[in-house]
Amino acid sequence: TKKLANRVSTLSPSTTLAITAKAKEMKEAGIDVIGLGAGEPDYNTPANILEAAYASMQEGKTKYTPSGGLPALKDAVIEKLKHDQGLDYSRAEIMIGIGAKHVLYTLFQVILDPEDEVIIPTPYWVSYPEQVKLAGGKPVFVDSTSSSQFKVTATQIKEAVTDKTKAVIINSPGNPTGMIYSRQELEQIASVCQEKDIWIISDEIYEKLIYGTEQHVSIAQLSQDAKDRTFIINGVSKSHSMTGWRIGYIAGDKEVVSAMTNLASHSTSNPTTTSQYATIEAYNGPQDAVEEMRKDFESRLERIYPQLVAIPGFKVIKPQGAFYLLPEVSEAMEKTGFSSVDDFAAALLTEAKVAVIPGSGFGSPNTIRLSYATSIDLLEEAVSRIHSFVKANW
Ligand code: PLP
Numbered sequence: 456t457k458k459l460a461n462r463v464s465t466l467s468p469s470t471t472l473a474i475t476a477k478a479k480e481m482k483e484a485g486i487d488v489i490g491l492g493a494g495e496p497d498y499n500t501p502a503n504i505l506e507a508a509y510a511s512m513q514e515g516k517t518k519y520t521p522s523g524g525l526p527a528l529k530d531a532v533i534e535k536l537k538h539d540q541g542l543d544y545s546r547a548e549i550m551i552g553i554g555a556k557h558v559l560y561t562l563f564q565v566i567l568d569p570e571d572e573v574i575i576p577t578p579y580w581v582s583y584p585e586q587v588k589l590a591g592g593k594p595v596f597v598d599s600t601s602s603s604q605f606k607v608t609a610t611q612i613k614e615a616v617t618d619k620t621k622a623v624i625i626n627s628p629g630n631p632t633g634m635i636y637s638r639q640e641l642e643q644i645a646s647v648c649q650e651k652d653i654w655i656i657s658d659e660i661y662e663k664l665i666y667g668t669e670q671h672v673s674i675a676q677l678s679q680d681a682k683d684r685t686f687i688i689n690g691v692s693k694s695h696s697m698t699g700w701r702i703g704y705i706a707g708d709k710e711v712v713s714a715m716t717n718l719a720s721h722s723t724s725n726p727t728t729t730s731q732y733a734t735i736e737a738y739n740g741p742q743d744a745v746e747e748m749r750k751d752f753e754s755r756l757e758r759i760y761p762q763l764v765a766i767p768g769f770k771v772i773k774p775q776g777a778f779y780l781l782p783e784v785s786e787a788m789e790k791t792g793f794s795s796v797d798d799f800a801a802a803l804l805t806e807a808k809v810a811v812i813p814g815s816g817f818g819s820p821n822t823i824r825l826s827y828a829t830s831i832d833l834l835e836e837a838v839s840r841i842h843s844f845v846k847a848n849w
Contacts, residue, residue, distance in 0.1 A: 633774020
């Protein structure tokens with residue numbers, strides 16, 4: 456008999472995790488590998504948050520909470536959205552979930568019927584297409600490259616819409632691109648979504664990691680119509696260096712949020728109680744650590760960016776946010792004799808001893824992704840190794 460359900464038969468394993476595992480294996484074998492694959496900040500969670508978590512446990516707050524999250528945490532999220540975005544939401548429009556990832560998963564489960572389409576700009580975060588497929592939906596890709604600043608236009612989205620289109624995903628600041636959509640670009644996208652009457656899924660997980668003079672605008676801020684059709688997805692993983700705590704949230708249409716909460720009540724119950732108390736402190740407590748981490752990321756970017764640009768055959772757009780660099784390496788691959796980024800990344804790992812993620816996993820076959828969530832010394836050493844590798848094989 457057949458072991459696995461059709462549902463998982465087309466599920467691709469995460470390329471990010473595969474490279475990271477190989478790098479770890481090499482490290483354990485005593486090989487000096489520098490890992491630039493990480494998708495998480497390298498700082499510890501701020502001390503006030505750790506203390507709040509510990510205090511809540513000592514007070515006996517270690518039991519089930521409502522499936523959609525503690526009312527006090529929903530209120531903290533409501534306050535955050537009011538303060539940062541000037542948006543008003545009620546508790547019924549918020550669900551707290553197990554990281555932004557699982558919130559997105561739950562969202563697709565409740566809005567997609569078989570064959571429903573979701574428009575996903577490339578390069579994309581690896582989990583979007585897989586989650587859409589797991590819900591029976593169909594990912595529809597709209598391409599961007601470095602010549603379009605790794606952003607898609609409202610016109611491209613409009614052209615991709617069919618009578619099956621349910622939603623479009625906007626991830627700004629983006630992973631792996633680091634690009635930010637401007638207010639004007641978002642206005643054009645919002646207007647297409649209004650015209651075509653589709654949902655907007657706005658993944659704002661990198662909101663707090665923005666550099667230079669850029670600003671974060673949520674598409675939900677642009678009009679009442681945009682707010683009504685947008686689901687804001689966010690959380691504390693990247694902003695407060697809390698990846699392991701697994702807390703994220705959604706803000707949007709209350710019928711959808713209620714269905715998601717219902718689904719959670721039968722699948723996961725509540726997100727970990729201690730993590731919820733920690734997150735209340737993350738939102739209500741001092742925000743200095745958030746800004747300190749942002750500044751530190753920015754100074755790494757400023758140091759490393761020119762060094763990466765100097766590598767022959769690398770075309771690099773300066774990212775505006777998040778903590779990734781996405782050089783387009785077609786020329787470097789051609790001159791060093793590689794026909795795919797997978798092979799190029801594999802050679803960087805085994806020969807240059809640097810782990811990077813091939814863009815093939817992000818729907819971007821000519822790029823590699825480097826995370827700068829590691830110390831400046833290691834970053835400089837890693838970039839210098841990549842430089843030497845390219846030069847030696849040119
Ligand atoms: N969305 C994007 C674009 C991400 O890069 C990530 C994490 O890598 C997530 C969502 C998920 O974050 P969380 O840790 O809250 O599940």
